[in-house]
Amino acid sequence: MKNTKTTLAGVGAILIAVGGALRAAFDNDPTTNLDIASTIAAVTAGIGLIMAKDAEKTPVVPPV
Numbered sequence: 001m002k003n004t005k006t007t008l009a010g011v012g013a014i015l016i017a018v019g020g021a022l023r024a025a026f027d028n029d030p031t032t033n034l035d036i037a038s039t040i041a042a043v044t045a046g047i048g049l050i051m052a053k054d055a056e057k058t059p060v061v062p063p064v
Helices: 004-025 038-051
Strands: none
Touching: 004 038
């Protein structure tokens, strides 16, 4: 959790994926199918965003 914006994007991606899966599972519509593969992919992407190291505080300066 290095960058707040990236972490929030990851948490948002996970919440949307899980929310969509729960809605598909419990909407009382027999024609709705739960897509496990896309749910797992979205949760994995959210975890990747949470673990990203994109906000490095020390810039890399080449030697002179």
